[in-house]
């Protein structure tokens with residue numbers, strides 16, 4: 374079976390689901406999760422997006438995977454409303470380039486939110502710099518419509534794109550995510566630290582929240598904290614996990 378045909382089969386067989394990676398503040402309180410798609414393949418086991426995203430995008434079927442991810446994420450947020458430690462958390466969903474510009478994207482998001490009972494103010498959509506420059510005016514228009522419903526926006530992998538900083542002024546953003554390639558350099562790499570400091574300073578002065586991803590050690594967390602970044606995601610805290618396992622994490626005060 375070609376991978377493309379296998380993806381279509383897997384979608385019909387409901388083999389696609391999401392894992393959640395927890396996000397914490399400087400008091401190690403759970404403040405959010407990021408949804409990450411996983412394919413529970415009957416023969417190949419658990420597959421990460423690296424194994425299928427490129428083919429799905431090229432075949433024009435990524436939007437079907439995106440729809441599953443958005444629905445599962447909003448359903449889970451609604452379920453978690455009844456669990457005290459999870460009732461206020463944000464849920465961040467990665468948006469693919471084709472999805473943002475697809476006809477009916479705004480309506481789909483708004484419908485999923487209302488159908489599932491998810492709180493739009495706790496839904497964060499993660500965009501990348503490169504997808505925003507494709508058609509900045511269209512992106513801004515769509516983001517504004519979603520923001521009116523309370524939905525928030527984060528720039529994923531911040532600092533790795535080729536876009537100008539001008540877009541930071543123009544886009545209705547809420548959060549920057551410091552890319553894990555910079556965090557990986559800590560503590561030794563002075564240029565990674567310099568970039569991280571600059572991003573934190575810029576985010577703070579623009580009134581944007583800043584979160585670091587790929588935090589793998591306590592030392593990295595401490596450096597980020599000392600430099601003014603108070604939100605963290607990474608293996609030091611938790612790997613991406615199924616919802617039931619996120620609920621059991623020791624670090625969470627249930």
Ligand code: G
Pocket residue numbers: 408409410421422423426439442467468469613
């Ligand atoms: O989940 P993993 O840990 O393997 O993620 C690998 C890459 O796939 C990351 O760049 C991540 O942003 C992307 N990714 C993970 N889940 C999703 C998803 O649901 N939709 C999109 N568009 N990208 C995703």
Ligand code: G
Pocket residue numbers: 394409467529530553586587588589606607608609613
């Ligand atoms: O591109 P995006 O940031 O959406 O993707 C997150 C990716 O980073 C996923 O593949 C996830 O599994 C991975 N990831 C999450 N935390 C860590 C970490 O602490 N270290 C490393 N190396 N990868 C991580």
Ligand code: MN
Pocket residue numbers: 407467499529
């Ligand atoms: Mn992401």
Ligand code: NA
Pocket residue numbers: 529530552553586
């Ligand atoms: Na990233």
